[in-house]
Amino acid sequence: MAKFIYKDVLSQIQKEERKVALSTDNIIEECYKMIGYLQELLRQLKMDVLKHGFAKENEEIDFFKRIKPQILGKIVYYNKVSRIETTCPVSDGHLYLNYYSNQMKKLNKEFKDHILISDFYRYYKSGRVDKDNIYFRLGNINFYDGLNSFVFEIDTHFSTYYDYKTARIIANENLYFYLNSKICNNAQEGPSTVNLILDNSDIHWTDSKSALIELIYALYASASVSNGRISLTKLSAIAQELFNVQLGDIHHAFHRMKDRAGDRASFLNHLKNSLEQYMDKES
Template identity: 55%
Template sequence: MRKSLGTIVTEIQEQERKFSVTCSGLIEEAFQMTVFLQELLISSKECVLSSGFVNEEKEIEFFKMIKPQILGKLIYYNKLYRIETACPVNNGKMYHNYFSTHLTELKIEFSEHICNSHFYRYYRSGRVDKDNEYFKRGQINYLDGLSSYVFEIDPQFSTYYDYKVARIIANDLLYAYLLTKITPEENPDTFFQNTDDIKELSWTDSKNALIELMYALYASGAISGGKVGIRKLTAISQVLFRISLTDVHHAFHRMKTRAGSRTLFLDQLKQSLEEYMDKDL
């Protein structure tokens, strides 16, 4: 039986929490996650090839949402492992230059191969009108001048664009990781280097809830007098809570126009705190 998106995400997060506690360091953690995600991808492929999809909606959901979550994290952890194992020193100028170089390369790759594409703008805007073209097998348009990678994929387990979504997810995670490496004041490892409990931190509410909290902290100037922007808060949150945050600005704009309370999570926080206070009375 094929797993749902929620089940897949939860399963990945549980493994991340497990390895963050049991592994000796980031290198071993990245290796173990790479092995786990590779096995998860293989089992998902076997399920798709043997059972197919009950309808087009399920096929689109799998290639747009489910497979990219697995493959995106797999690309991320494999790259993280390669970067960490090749790091020449543990600190100093050479250390900073090493990670700065990787960040520059990531930005160049993003600029040349991702952000300027029509598909990237389609995906980031949350559109669905071309999902039948992008996320159903056998719909690849070779007239678009696609990357040569398309000729290497298994057409029974890829639409080509599921890989592009995975690359976007991996890019976001790698950017956050590299940013914390070259900016010590934003590095959770520096903040909590003597605290074992940091390894168990994870965000268990919705992504929108975390985005709402970040914007509230930013708007109130509660962190560094408001000098830390949303991009840096997003990067810190992604690494600290081991979560991928995409379309942050679009999510915030949707909050501004949603029906009812525009601050659902903050309202819940206030209620939860007051109830907790009442317990001590």
């Protein structure tokens, strides 16, 4: 098969995520578009695997341990987010907060009951590789290990069973952060989304909220943080935690900016002008 490079596949997905996040009007539309894109990407990879197979054992292991689970995990994640958001109360307040809190409780229960207790979860999180040739090679499914019943329905030519287990771990981790950001955005006090080393109790954002949202989206669109390997939700949560500010639904706020007349990037232009004036002053 064609050699797929892990970082290239991830970069491709992240580029599409930025494109979709910046072009859609709401999170539900964003989820549907990303699910469609990821399903097509996975379909293309499956066709290639079925046609060409793998040249080497380590290529096969890398695909089912790192590449396929990232794609499948994102599909599961976006599907769960879309289901959560389509049944979410439309107004803010306690009902809104309780809804996301209850979703977090369900996620934590699922994690404790089905993921945390498994030997595979401990293996995967510890970074071990000694059983990779068992977990991530085709044809090695041991039906005597008491596996979930869906194992009998998987395509044994394109799944090792544990690639799905890995994808589920990835999806749950992403969903945990998404729900945590929603809860913290709608609570007066709540668990910290970011563990900051410094005491930021006296740090506050003193410009407008729209200005900070503009800055967040600029950093996200330019892939300036972690080479773009960070979600918009996570980047927003970090900014809100750092500057002690609640921004609410930044997605809607951003699309209002897109439609505003005149200078749509007014804050960024203000930063540029301020910096140039400071440079002139210091020279």
